[in-house]
Amino acid sequence: MKLGVYNAILHNRPLEDAIKVIADLGLNGIEINSGGFLPPVHIPEIDEIIADPAAAKAYLARFDGTGVEIAGLNCNGNPLHPNPIIGDKHAEDVRRSIRAAAALGQNRVVTMSGLPGGEPGTLHPNWIVNAWNSAALDVLDYQWEIAAKFWSEIDQLARDHGVKVALELHPQNIVFNARDIRKLVELTGATNIGVEMDASHLFWQQADPVAVVRELGSLILHAAAKDVRINAENARLNGVLDNGFRRLSPDEPRVNLGGGEWANEWPKDSSWDFVALGKGHDVAYWTEFIRALHDVDPDMCLNIEHEDTELGRIEGLQVAADVLKSAWAAFQAG
Numbered sequence: 001m002k003l004g005v006y007n008a009i010l011h012n013r014p015l016e017d018a019i020k021v022i023a024d025l026g027l028n029g030i031e032i033n034s035g036g037f038l039p040p041v042h043i044p045e046i047d048e049i050i051a052d053p054a055a056a057k058a059y060l061a062r063f064d065g066t067g068v069e070i071a072g073l074n075c076n077g078n079p080l081h082p083n084p085i086i087g088d089k090h091a092e093d094v095r096r097s098i099r100a101a102a103a104l105g106q107n108r109v110v111t112m113s114g115l116p117g118g119e120p121g122t123l124h125p126n127w128i129v130n131a132w133n134s135a136a137l138d139v140l141d142y143q144w145e146i147a148a149k150f151w152s153e154i155d156q157l158a159r160d161h162g163v164k165v166a167l168e169l170h171p172q173n174i175v176f177n178a179r180d181i182r183k184l185v186e187l188t189g190a191t192n193i194g195v196e197m198d199a200s201h202l203f204w205q206q207a208d209p210v211a212v213v214r215e216l217g218s219l220i221l222h223a224a225a226k227d228v229r230i231n232a233e234n235a236r237l238n239g240v241l242d243n244g245f246r247r248l249s250p251d252e253p254r255v256n257l258g259g260g261e262w263a264n265e266w267p268k269d270s271s272w273d274f275v276a277l278g279k280g281h282d283v284a285y286w287t288e289f290i291r292a293l294h295d296v297d298p299d300m301c302l303n304i305e306h307e308d309t310e311l312g313r314i315e316g317l318q319v320a321a322d323v324l325k326s327a328w329a330a331f332q333a334g
Helices: 015-024 046-051 052-059 084-103 133-159 178-188 199-204 209-219 232-238 283-296 313-332
Strands: 004-008 029-033 067-073 110-113 165-167 193-198 218-224 227-230 255-257 272-275 299-303
Touching: 004 067, 004 313, 015 029, 015 299, 046 084, 067 084, 067 272, 067 299, 084 133, 084 232, 084 255, 110 218, 110 232, 133 178, 133 193, 133 299, 165 218, 178 193, 178 199, 178 209, 193 199, 193 209, 199 209, 199 218, 199 227, 209 218, 209 283, 272 313, 283 313, 299 313
Parallel strands: 004 029, 004 299, 029 067, 067 110, 110 165, 165 193, 193 218, 218 299
Antiparallel strands: 227 272
């Protein structure tokens, strides 16, 4: 199993420095952002890599002797966004990432399933959280039709390039749980689409990532190591569907998500938070997570994704790496 880091948290430094950070953590993989919500900071020459084998070879040479290898490409975004300024761009990033992965000898691309609008002509996605009424199911029927058409095309492209596309089970997407990925595969007949098992989003939905891995088996293609802490006092009052976000103003630091969309400030009295490994679930849990992944694929890539705002970039990676390596050692010990 390859243990590494998703590189977005290291976008503030050059690729060579990011590789050194990962090597110094005692890890051996780097999942490289290749578009979507974030720009491809560490692979800006992605189009040249697709077009020219010499460019791909030169890029791969930057990893020689570092002890760190590429562990997948990541273009998380919303390729089904009804605003073409966002949706068309993110969809093309998925296609570009598949072609780049093939050019680099990689076989995994991570992204999200996306979320369309609720009806023709809208510019905003519509996430149906609880389809208790018939109109909500009408919206879902419309959205699934769009999703099936797009992902059928992407599945064929991925198959043609010897790549598999791993969808993060991320809420506010049409596929966010075990039932949904099975539905997508059934609708499309997909052979090259499965799941990127990011445990964090399952935790706050009150699902069990280990149980999901066991249930989905070979549909699990890739994995992320990210933890969640449920803040019980707040969750007791507001539940886990928490919309207490604050809109950031243009003069505040903020992340553009495409077009005119920006990330908001996290709720201060949040029902749950993304945290470094070990702050939500202990080493014993992550050992069983690794065991379940290993049973599916001994060559699985498991990459730390750091979004713990209580810890600095390197500090958070170190905390997570220590827990991940301890869990790996415990798994190896049997």
